[in-house]
Amino acid sequence: MKKVSLLKRYRSVLIMLFGYSILFFISSSLFEKAVDGSMRSLIELLIVVPPIFVLIGLLDVWVEREKMIKLMGPNSKGTGMFIAFLLGSVAAGPLYAAFPVAITLLKKGSSFRNVLVMLGAWSTTKIPMLMFEFSSMGTAFTITRFIINLFGILAIALISERVLSEQTMLSISEKYAEN
Amino acid sequence: MNQILYVVTFSLLGFSLLKSKTKTQLALKKAWKSFEAMLPQILTIILVIGIIVAALSPSQIAAIMGNESGMLGVLIASLIGAITLMPGFVAFPLAATLLNNGAGLPQIAAFISSLMMVGFVTLPLEIQHFGKKAALLRNGLAFVFSFVVAFIMGMVL
Numbered sequence: 001m002k003k004v005s006l007l008k009r010y011r012s013v014l015i016m017l018f019g020y021s022i023l024f025f026i027s028s029s030l031f032e033k034a035v036d037g038s039m040r041s042l043i044e045l046l047i048v049v050p051p052i053f054v055l056i057g058l059l060d061v062w063v064e065r066e067k068m069i070k071l072m073g074p075n076s077k078g079t080g081m082f083i084a085f086l087l088g089s090v091a092a093g094p095l096y097a098a099f100p101v102a103i104t105l106l107k108k109g110s111s112f113r114n115v116l117v118m119l120g121a122w123s124t125t126k127i128p129m130l131m132f133e134f135s136s137m138g139t140a141f142t143i144t145r146f147i148i149n150l151f152g153i154l155a156i157a158l159i160s161e162r163v164l165s166e167q168t169m170l171s172i173s174e175k176y177a178e179n
Numbered sequence: 180m181n182q183i184l185y186v187v188t189f190s191l192l193g194f195s196l197l198k199s200k201t202k203t204q205l206a207l208k209k210a211w212k213s214f215e216a217m218l219p220q221i222l223t224i225i226l227v228i229g230i231i232v233a234a235l236s237p238s239q240i241a242a243i244m245g246n247e248s249g250m251l252g253v254l255i256a257s258l259i260g261a262i263t264l265m266p267g268f269v270a271f272p273l274a275a276t277l278l279n280n281g282a283g284l285p286q287i288a289a290f291i292s293s294l295m296m297v298g299f300v301t302l303p304l305e306i307q308h309f310g311k312k313a314a315l316l317r318n319g320l321a322f323v324f325s326f327v328v329a330f331i332m333g334m335v336l
Binding site (some may be wrong): 010016036038048141155156159168 | 187272320321327
């Protein structure tokens with residue numbers, strides 16, 4: 001594999017840092033707010049995201065493909081969907097951390113529909129998120145939204161499965177399939 | 180919440196280590212590799228979003244998404260939600276502040292929904308993983324869904 005230099009890979013980060021230093025001179029109050037905002041996302045990236053990747057690594061190494069196909073494969077029906085929903089809901093961390101999880105599931109033989117359910121749950125019915133929602137927005141808001149989301153997640157997964165041709169889904173799954 | 184994540188991760192890691200050292204090493208190597216592969220893009224996204232969010236003040240946003248703003252307000256709320264990216268512990272208190280500043284409930288529901296489900300800035304990353312068609316479709320559907328959420332929340336609450 002050709003090694004791309006570190007400097008080149010992080011070029012856009014450096015450009016942004018340069019942008020921040022310019023911002024500092026233009027408006028120090030805007031700079032402070034921007035730093036404050038990005039620090040919070042940064043903390044999430046450095047504290048919440050790394051354990052998720054460790055879990056992905058463990059899943060990749062320990063869970064056998066046959067097992068995953070049985071649990072979440074194309075013939076797993078409701079059980080597979082339920083597992084996918086649970087998996088996404090107990091998750092922590094931003095949606096972008098769910099992408100590598102999704103890929104690992106696909107690689108292990110999960111169906112595309114179940115991966116979409118997991119992504120949906122991860123994006124919007126995560127339990128840690130619900131806690132924040134309860135405390136900020138109240139019970140009625142949170143529960144109503146949760147119920148709507150259950151249908152939404154399912155609808156998005158089913159519509160995506162129907163719209164994406166068999167071929168597209170296969171090519172995505174095959175891109176990652178082991179062996 | 181984070182404590183639970185860490186306890187679970189470390190317990191499983193300990194288990195794994197007891198059963199096989201080489202497999203555990205492999206798992207950690209894979210973990211680091213996929214984390215580091217994402218890092219430059221994520222860092223850039225975080226820095227971009229920091230400036231975008233800083234430029235928008237809560238009272239400004241609340242004015243755009245006000246009670247009277249109607250469908251246009253919902254649309255704008257969804258758009259703002261789609262292009263921004265922030266952790267939940269920031270997003271929900273912000274949503275509550277916006278409500279207190281005069282934003283309408285359906286608009287806030289649309290904002291939260293698309294904030295959580297639609298990722299405009301992470302779209303390139305998603306396309307890398309799932310291909311253009313699947314990524315655009317999921318985000319498109321989620322965007323439309325945020326209107327449904329706004330509509331129902333507006334009726335029910």
